[in-house]
Amino acid sequence: AQSVSQHNHHVILSEAASLELGCNYSYGGTVNLFWYVQYPGQHLQLLLKYFSGDPLVKGIKGFEAEFIKSKFSFNLRKPSVQWSDTAEYFCAVKAPDAGNMLTFGGGTRLMVKP
Amino acid sequence: ETGVTQSPTHLIKTRGQQVTLRCSSQSGHNTVSWYQQALGQGPQFIFQYYREEENGRGNFPPRFSGLQFPNYSSELNVNALELDDSALYLCASSQSGSRWNEQFFGPGTRLTVL
Numbered sequence: 001a002q003s004v005s006q007h008n009h010h011v012i013l014s015e016a017a018s019l020e021l022g023c024n025y026s027y028g029g030t031v032n033l034f035w036y037v038q039y040p041g042q043h044l045q046l047l048l049k050y051f052s053g054d055p056l057v058k059g060i061k062g063f064e065a066e067f068i069k070s071k072f073s074f075n076l077r078k079p080s081v082q083w084s085d086t087a088e089y090f091c092a093v094k095a096p097d098a099g100n101m102l103t104f105g106g107g108t109r110l111m112v113k114p
Numbered sequence: 115e116t117g118v119t120q121s122p123t124h125l126i127k128t129r130g131q132q133v134t135l136r137c138s139s140q141s142g143h144n145t146v147s148w149y150q151q152a153l154g155q156g157p158q159f160i161f162q163y164y165r166e167e168e169n170g171r172g173n174f175p176p177r178f179s180g181l182q183f184p185n186y187s188s189e190l191n192v193n194a195l196e197l198d199d200s201a202l203y204l205c206a207s208s209q210s211g212s213r214w215n216e217q218f219f220g221p222g223t224r225l226t227v228l
Contacts, residue, residue, distance in 0.1 A: 004156075036219075043118075044157070044204065044219040090156050099170040100147045100208055100217060104156030 002027035006105035021076040023091030034092040118220035137205030146188040149204040
């Protein structure tokens with residue numbers, strides 16, 4: 001079975017700082033990878049996804065993530081965060097033979113200070 | 115807004131009771147997945163319904179059951195509630211067979227078991 005680890009549980013940054021959130025997964029085969037965001041009081045939203053091809057994936061709101069197969073990692077990055085990026089971020093993995101089953105990491109709570 | 119709606123928004127039950135949560139999928143979607151998100155954790159996959167049948171299940175006991183109706187809406191039933199069932203229950207809908215099979219999440223139902 002697959003599992004997902006997010007190493008940073010809480011991150012506090014000032015506006016304009018750069019962001020990198022770590023995500024590592026364990027699964028021996030091909031996986032689909034996702035980052036979801038949950039803004040305060042709102043539902044989970046998809047930030048970006050990786051299925052195949054270019055390992056550098058660009059998502060909404062200036063976020064990007066890089067899939068490094070050898071490291072089983074899919075880290076989320078943003079060059080310059082804004083106060084509005086304050087939210088909880090979840091990395092998720094889906095094995096191609098697992099239907100719609102997403103395996104989520106524990107989440108990283110990001111606070112951006114104005 | 116994703117078009118996925120859930121009811122009720124909040125619910126308080128006592129241990130041993132039974133609860134039914136409801137989900138209306140986004141227009142055009144035929145697959146519904148349910149997740150449990152305990153406080154401070156990432157969502158955990160409960161099960162998925164496609165064409166009115168359970169089509170994948172996570173590590174949850176049989177007292178967690180569900181239904182899907184011809185209009186693709188769904189119910190999650192939990193019998194013999196336990197204190198640890200207190201969580202946010204998320205419903206996600208998707209269109210099976212689409213290339214990306216992206217799941218769209220609803221706002222969730224927060225269940226408190228006393």
